[in-house]
Structure formats: structure tokens, C-alpha cells
Amino acid sequence: MIILETRNLKYTYPDETVACKDLNIEIKKGKKVAFVGQNGSGKSTLFLLMNGTLKPDEGEVHFHGIPFKYDSKSLREIRKSIGIVFQNSDDQIFAPTVYQDIAFGPANLGYSKERVDFCVKHSLEQVGLSHLQDKPPHHLSGGQKKRVALAGIMAMEPEIIILDEPLSNLDPIGADEIMDLLNEFNQFGTTIIISTHDVDLAYRWSDYVYIMSNSKLIGQGTPTEVFKEQELLKKAGLRQPTTLEIYYEIERRGLAYGKNSPKTVPELVNTFKSLDLMWVDVPPKVKEGDSLNLGVMYGDYATHSPYEAINAKVLHIHLDGRAIVELKRKGIKAGGVLLYDTNNYSLKEIRQILKEGEMVFVGAMGKKNKILAEKNGIHLDVTSGVIDKSILMALCGKRCLILAAGGMVDHALRRIREYVEKSGIELTMGIVNRKESCKWLEEADDGPEILEL
Ligand SMILES: Nc1ncnc2c1ncn2[C@@H]1O[C@H](COP(=O)(O)OP(=O)(O)O)[C@@H](O)[C@H]1O
Ligand SMILES: [Mg+2]
Missing domain, CATH: 3.40.50.300 (P-loop containing nucleotide triphosphate hydrolases)
Structure with a gap:
């Protein structure tokens, strides 16, 4: 209209x-x-x-x-x-x-x-x-x-x-x-x-x-x-816009997936093609076609988090004993982002979620929530660009909690959901103190009944 x-x-x-x-x-x-x-x-x-x-x-x-x-x-x-x-x-x-x-x-x-x-x-x-x-x-x-x-x-x-x-x-x-x-x-x-x-x-x-x-x-x-x-x-x-400029540069070099127009840093990060082939030194007993466990890898080789367990298939072994392997990533373990609606808050509940939910990254959106955290000694890891930074941390397998109020909660949830849909990477998400799905807490059968507080 x-x-x-x-x-x-x-x-x-x-x-x-x-x-x-x-x-x-x-x-x-x-x-x-x-x-x-x-x-x-x-x-x-x-x-x-x-x-x-x-x-x-x-x-x-x-x-x-x-x-x-x-x-x-x-x-x-x-x-x-x-x-x-x-x-x-x-x-x-x-x-x-x-x-x-x-x-x-x-x-x-x-x-x-x-x-x-x-x-x-x-x-x-x-x-x-x-x-x-x-x-x-x-x-x-x-x-x-x-x-x-x-x-x-x-x-x-x-x-x-x-x-x-x-x-x-x-x-x-x-x-x-x-x-x-x-x-x-x-x-x-x-x-x-x-x-x-x-x-x-x-x-x-x-x-x-x-x-x-x-x-x-x-x-x-x-x-x-x-x-x-x-x-x-x-x-x-x-x-x-800078994100678009960087994207077009990676695309020009054949390093980007599909035809995307990333708007945020998490979306931009996700357009990078993974490096699927690499040279490694292999022990003499390894044959072509074997599967190797390369253990946890860092940096360029881990596409969705700084540390990723990676397996590889040996495609070719060179005369000098070095091999070209194809990296196989499966079961990428991402973390998630939980939202806490502070329009209806209990400090005891927030503290319990931080502790029992093993939240390692905490953010607050809006002045009110920053003041709320400050007054109550809740350490904030991030106070600006909260949604994007939480998504990036979740991609590294971390659990994040965002304190937000009312409409901001829905806004944040929508942004995270959009990211999940676009990227195909599963992030856990939910609103912890509203009656909506919140997988971590439901699945934690030995955990406390946080939702009931
Ligand atoms: N009070 C004014 N008297 C005369 N010219 C003005 C006045 N305010 C703006 N202008 C002129 O009108 C044009 C548009 O200005 P403005 O609407 O302020 O543009 P912007 O907000 O995009 O900078 C400019 O050429 C500016 O110099
Ligand atoms: Mg103006």
C-alpha cells in the first residue's frame, strides 16, 4: 500500500x-x-x-x-x-x-x-x-x-x-x-x-x-x-558499497559462489568458495584413494569456522611423497544465537542461562539493554553490530546470547533466519523467554528447566 x-x-x-x-x-x-x-x-x-x-x-x-x-x-x-x-x-x-x-x-x-x-x-x-x-x-x-x-x-x-x-x-x-x-x-x-x-x-x-x-x-x-x-x-x-566491491573482486577471480549480492560481513564470508584441493606430506603406507583424517585445520582451510575437523581423500601421490588430497568437510558444527527478550526479564534467569547454557559470547541491542547489563555486572562482548558479530561467532561454533527488547528481538531473529536460509548453514536460534522453539534448552535433558522460571 x-x-x-x-x-x-x-x-x-x-x-x-x-x-x-x-x-x-x-x-x-x-x-x-x-x-x-x-x-x-x-x-x-x-x-x-x-x-x-x-x-x-x-x-x-x-x-x-x-x-x-x-x-x-x-x-x-x-x-x-x-x-x-x-x-x-x-x-x-x-x-x-x-x-x-x-x-x-x-x-x-x-x-x-x-x-x-x-x-x-x-x-x-x-x-x-x-x-x-x-x-x-x-x-x-x-x-x-x-x-x-x-x-x-x-x-x-x-x-x-x-x-x-x-x-x-x-x-x-x-x-x-x-x-x-x-x-x-x-x-x-x-x-x-x-x-x-x-x-x-x-x-x-x-x-x-x-x-x-x-x-x-x-x-x-x-x-x-x-x-x-x-x-x-x-x-x-x-x-x-564496500561489501559489494569486495564481492565483485572475488567473483572476478573465480573465487565466489553463484550470483550473490552479500550485504553483511557474514554473507560476504559465505560467498567464498572453499579450497577443495591441497598438497600434503603423506606417510609411505598411504595409497591413492585412501581417506585421511587431517585433524583440525585452521585459517584458509576451515571455511565455516576458525577450527574445523577435516577429512581428505588422496587423489594423487607425487614421486617425492607429497600428495594432492581433496578436502571433505562434513557435519559442519556451527553454534547458535539465543535471544532474550528483556521486556520481560528476570536477572536470575539471565544469569542462569549464561551459566547453564554455556554462553561464551554476549551482546546487547539498544541503550536500555546495555544499561541493564552494565548495572547488573553482565559482561558484554559486543554492543554494536551485534547481530552480525553473533552470527560470525556462531559460525565458529560458539553459543551467543543477545539481550534485546520487543521488536528488536523479532528483527534480530528475522536477520539470523535470513542468513540461515541464504547460506544453508544451520545455526541454532531461538527466543529463550518466549514460548517459541529453543532447541538447545529443550534438548538439554539433564539441564535445568530454564524455560519454566
Ligand atoms: N535556503 C536555500 N536557499 C537557496 N538555495 C538553497 C537553500 N537550501 C538549499 N538550497 C540549494 O538547493 C539545492 C538542494 O539542496 P539540499 O536540498 O540542501 O540538498 P541535499 O540535502 O541533498 O544536500 C542545492 O543547490 C542548494 O544549494
Ligand atoms: Mg541535506
């Missing part, structure tokens, strides 16, 4: 700069959409047109099929449903305290005092800033300010959030936290639109991409379709 649409949109600034022209866009509900283009390509102007802050010279913007009207009552309705987070948080945040800032939007919509309080508290909790509610926003870090701005928009429960360059000026951890939040909101059905010139982010994150150049759209499609097109990227002054 199309939720937001622009038709032949054109906008000219008073100094006669044409910032947008011929823009025809269709945003589907519940999607994650990225507008990618160089500075000055028209992204910010388009975003201001898409929530009624600017009025087009020509063309129309439609929300749920109805054209925008520009009287103040209609604009208030539009801005409640289509929230915008500006590139610079200081343009957005102005109240004396974090609480008051977030309350501004809902109070303006005429909500009752109780409802405003509920919305603000809920938003603060979602972005992990409850402890800072009485602070003046201008004392916060860049990442915290961005989260305040986002909470202010989320407090109005919009259907669409538009974020202009949401990661500019954030450190990698702060950036990760914002993306985690956006994924979480999206999981609950909010349509998310971002602008960025970060091709890696757009490629990895979005469902659909628009490429802008010189105030116009010059390309669109799924990230896989769009970022394949070298000519298009060149025209837009963009480069190829």
Missing part, C-alpha cells in the same frame, strides 16, 4: 535555485527507504516538501492518496503523521529540559496532561534516556541529542518518520544505536525514510533506494538492483 506519494514535484528557492524537479516518488507503508545523493542533490528540500514544511511550486504530495492542503489545521495533521528529524539536532531541540522538549509535540496536539506524560515517558524509555529527563538538552552529546529529537517525534506516534542524514556527526556506536532504534520502530510498522550519502548504510539497511543527483531522481530500486549499476553510481557521484 502506498502511504506517501509525490507527483511531478518542483521547488524553487527565492534566489531561483531549483532544488527539486520532476520528482515522482511512491513510498510503501512499513518500508525502510533511503534517498542517496551527494550534497546539494536536493534531499533536504525534498524532505521538507514531504512533510509540508515547504510548499511545491508545481506538483502535489499525497498522503494515503489525499493531496496535502497547506492551511494550518491540515499541516498540523500532516506533521503529526509524518515526523521529521532534522540533520542538525540543535535546529530541533529548544526546551529547557529533555522532558519538556519531548512533551512539546504531544502537548501541541492537544493531548491531555496524562496522555502527554505517558507518551513522553514511553518515548524516553524507548530511546534509553529516562535518566536524563531533567537535563538541559544542550548539555547532551550529539548521539543523545539525536535520540531526544527522535523521541520528540516518536511521542506523537507518527506513521512515517523522515530523518535527514540521521548519522552525520555521530560516532560509530551512536550511529549504531540510532539505526537499532529505527529498525525497532520499523518492526512495529512505522515507515522510515532517511537521506544519506553513506552508500554502505543505504545498501545494507534499506528496502528501497532512490538515487538523487542535481535536484532530480536518476535511479531507484531495491538496494541490490541500484548498487549494481556502476554507471548510475558514477553519474550520482557515489561509490559502490
Whole structure:
């Protein structure tokens, strides 16, 4: 279903700069959409047109099929449903305290005092800033300010959030936290639109991409379709995403499987063809056709984990006693990733799972869970890029636990499941404290009844 649409949109600034022209866009509900283009390509102007802050010279913007009207009552309705987070948080945040800032939007919509309080508290909790509610926003870090701005928009429960360059000026951890939040909101059905010139982010994150150049759209499609097109990227002054660039290089050398477009490091790792032949020294009694156990191998020879038990068949024995063997890998033992939904948590249970489940790698997603772990002395091995890093550890046979809340749990599970489906490598996964399958714990017949706690 199309939720937001622009038709032949054109906008000219008073100094006669044409910032947008011929823009025809269709945003589907519940999607994650990225507008990618160089500075000055028209992204910010388009975003201001898409929530009624600017009025087009020509063309129309439609929300749920109805054209925008520009009287103040209609604009208030539009801005409640289509929230915008500006590139610079200081343009957005102005109240004396974090609480008051977030309350501004809902109070303006005429909500009752109780409802405003509920919305603000809920938003603060979602972005992990409850402890800072009485602070003046201008004392916060860049990442915290961005989260305040986002909470202010989320407090109005919009259907669409538009974020202009949401990661500019954030450190990698702060950036990760914002993306985690956006994924979480999206999981609950909010349509998310971002602008960025970060091709890696757009490629990895979005469902659909628009490429802008010189105030116009010059390309669109799924990230896989769009970022394949070298000519298009060149025209837009963009480069190829790094994962894709590496993939094409390995493919060119005949070292990659099939026609893939890996988006994440685990997917990229999985496209490498295994080295199936190798030279080994063999004892004199070994004959061609024999099977050898090469024991545990490392590095290049272990394709799915750093250490892998490998058997080999002897194909040929050279005069000098060295042999060419074909490696046989079977029964690749991968570990798994368990998720713990902290919306409903018991510390005793978490501690028990860590201990009894022999979790060797623990991660947390979202600020709230990082604070939860820190407060309770739970050591975290990873706090950013948690899903991918857990998958990589699971491929090495390790058991991982991710602390996540609500929608993030489903998001993580979906990502892991997608990886399993694409790669064909079986990873154990499950949500430990929801009534869903969780093989390790069910199969551990001598283990404690963790699920019942
Ligand atoms: N307030 C303004 N007045 C005049 N020209 C502007 C204004 N804001 C942006 N522009 C111009 O409009 C074009 C598009 O800018 P913008 O929408 O900010 O692009 P982007 O967000 O992709 O960097 C650029 O040529 C820019 O210089
Ligand atoms: Mg801009």
C-alpha cells in the first residue's frame, strides 16, 4: 500500500535555485527507504516538501492518496503523521529540559496532561534516556541529542518518520544505536525514510533506494538492483558499497559462489568458495584413494569456522611423497544465537542461562539493554553490530546470547533466519523467554528447566 506519494514535484528557492524537479516518488507503508545523493542533490528540500514544511511550486504530495492542503489545521495533521528529524539536532531541540522538549509535540496536539506524560515517558524509555529527563538538552552529546529529537517525534506516534542524514556527526556506536532504534520502530510498522550519502548504510539497511543527483531522481530500486549499476553510481557521484566491491573482486577471480549480492560481513564470508584441493606430506603406507583424517585445520582451510575437523581423500601421490588430497568437510558444527527478550526479564534467569547454557559470547541491542547489563555486572562482548558479530561467532561454533527488547528481538531473529536460509548453514536460534522453539534448552535433558522460571 502506498502511504506517501509525490507527483511531478518542483521547488524553487527565492534566489531561483531549483532544488527539486520532476520528482515522482511512491513510498510503501512499513518500508525502510533511503534517498542517496551527494550534497546539494536536493534531499533536504525534498524532505521538507514531504512533510509540508515547504510548499511545491508545481506538483502535489499525497498522503494515503489525499493531496496535502497547506492551511494550518491540515499541516498540523500532516506533521503529526509524518515526523521529521532534522540533520542538525540543535535546529530541533529548544526546551529547557529533555522532558519538556519531548512533551512539546504531544502537548501541541492537544493531548491531555496524562496522555502527554505517558507518551513522553514511553518515548524516553524507548530511546534509553529516562535518566536524563531533567537535563538541559544542550548539555547532551550529539548521539543523545539525536535520540531526544527522535523521541520528540516518536511521542506523537507518527506513521512515517523522515530523518535527514540521521548519522552525520555521530560516532560509530551512536550511529549504531540510532539505526537499532529505527529498525525497532520499523518492526512495529512505522515507515522510515532517511537521506544519506553513506552508500554502505543505504545498501545494507534499506528496502528501497532512490538515487538523487542535481535536484532530480536518476535511479531507484531495491538496494541490490541500484548498487549494481556502476554507471548510475558514477553519474550520482557515489561509490559502490564496500561489501559489494569486495564481492565483485572475488567473483572476478573465480573465487565466489553463484550470483550473490552479500550485504553483511557474514554473507560476504559465505560467498567464498572453499579450497577443495591441497598438497600434503603423506606417510609411505598411504595409497591413492585412501581417506585421511587431517585433524583440525585452521585459517584458509576451515571455511565455516576458525577450527574445523577435516577429512581428505588422496587423489594423487607425487614421486617425492607429497600428495594432492581433496578436502571433505562434513557435519559442519556451527553454534547458535539465543535471544532474550528483556521486556520481560528476570536477572536470575539471565544469569542462569549464561551459566547453564554455556554462553561464551554476549551482546546487547539498544541503550536500555546495555544499561541493564552494565548495572547488573553482565559482561558484554559486543554492543554494536551485534547481530552480525553473533552470527560470525556462531559460525565458529560458539553459543551467543543477545539481550534485546520487543521488536528488536523479532528483527534480530528475522536477520539470523535470513542468513540461515541464504547460506544453508544451520545455526541454532531461538527466543529463550518466549514460548517459541529453543532447541538447545529443550534438548538439554539433564539441564535445568530454564524455560519454566
Ligand atoms: N535556503 C536555500 N536557499 C537557496 N538555495 C538553497 C537553500 N537550501 C538549499 N538550497 C540549494 O538547493 C539545492 C538542494 O539542496 P539540499 O536540498 O540542501 O540538498 P541535499 O540535502 O541533498 O544536500 C542545492 O543547490 C542548494 O544549494
Ligand atoms: Mg541535506
